[in-house]
Amino acid sequence: MTHLRVRPLIVESVRPSEPCAACEARPFSVCNAIDQRDIERLAALAVSLSVDAGRTFIEEGDPAEHFFNVTAGTAKLFKLLPDGRRQITGFASMGTFLGLAVSSTYAFGAEAVEPMRICRFSRPKLRALLDDFPAMEKRLLEVASNELVAAQEQMLLLGRKTARERLASFLVTRGVCAGNGAPACGHRAAEKVTLPMTRSDIADYLGLTIETVSRTLTRFKSERLIDIPNAADILIRDHAALRSLATGLH
Amino acid sequence: MTHLRVRPLIVESVRPSEPCAACEARPFSVCNAIDQRDIERLAALAVSLSVDAGRTFIEEGDPAEHFFNVTAGTAKLFKLLPDGRRQITGFASMGTFLGLAVSSTYAFGAEAVEPMRICRFSRPKLRALLDDFPAMEKRLLEVASNELVAAQEQMLLLGRKTARERLASFLVTRGVCAGNGAPACGHRAAEKVTLPMTRSDIADYLGLTIETVSRTLTRFKSERLIDIPNAADILIRDHAALRSLATGLH
DNA sequence: TTGCTGCCTTGATCTGCATCAAGGCAGGTT
């Protein structure tokens, strides 16, 4: 609290530092529904931004003026209760499209858990573009459908799984789909799972407390299911056991 | 178990008893994205079916060969764990579109909680139709987006709300949006909330047990928040108190 | 170096809801 923040909270560069055509995230995002010769129209709408770790770039309840596409880093998406209880509804990494909602306000907040780059689009302008590119609209529907399936899986976890099952599910899902910043989701089980988020984030994602998350991971370690070389990295030692725990088998 | 079931489990009538043009559910469903002069093409694909109460008409994990549209009655959508634990992820009533998923198998099961009428569409045929009607694809994206928002709200409920808050949220949401088979969702608070599902369904929807649901409703009654003339009907006596409970205020 | 801060771990205790158990009631069958 000893000095004023003089830097803008979000560093803007209206011209994307690298245009959509060369975007590393494009293969993983809805943008790849637009082919090479039309990509300029998309690039004209995109505003590339840096977001510092810890920065909230979507505030729940604010007017929803933009869509976002994550090009690097990780964000947590969350909803709050008035007394501060928090539910993290998901993590967004490279390629994730944010802001799908009919409502005029954001239904959730978003905060960077590590330094991020995001692409920002004006809602009305992107909507207009979508009218010309039904292929992209189709991709968005696919993305939304997949997220719905994931959301239902998460409801099962939150409503009916034990703490051990929740952590096992979390590690298995992360291991398969979000390993080490390689979001290609190659469906190969990773040896090492990197967790850019804190224990508190994991707790709020799984509907537990930070203490339960810590204790459960420690117990997994003593059971030789995992190793914890440091808090941010988990080594999977017994994939089969974790997977069967995750699906509710004992 | 004393006699064989001779009736087919689902009564089919390939010609819809009433064509799409006259469908009561159309104003509430994605079908209204197709205008009057093209509606025949949709009608040609639709197969209208009756589903008995208690009948499972979507089996989780089965090949996803159809889309469904609910035209009357209510279904519960659910996911199961191998040991029988169940999470109900939502209830589908008139106008609800079911089966949105990229995967080739259904991600959830569906069972009628009261007698239903549903419209069934072959997946590949409806997909082909969608290519000709981007307006309907757009509507589907809207529907999916709204369901995502609802799913996130449900995650907050399951992960962070107390039993009292869950029941209050349930009653308030039902009161506003699903009152008495009038799914117009007129955003007017209903006096009476009709619950076609059992206490066990409510418990599996809210991540609680049947006993906790019963006890909590009884307590609401003793606190003059509601009346329970019979198990299926709840009279809301103090909307404001329920709403503030639902949002986590005490 | 010292001290501070944020994050994580571990232990002791508490509690909200689950579990176990029993009984009530409405609707249907014999």
Next chain:
DNA sequence: AACCTGCCTTGATGCAGATCAAGGCAGCAA
């Protein structure tokens, strides 16, 4: 009427995970 059966309610007890409390450790500023 007598008897199921399915569903709901109510009471007694138990426990998984929350809460309370304390200490460890890495990174960083003074």
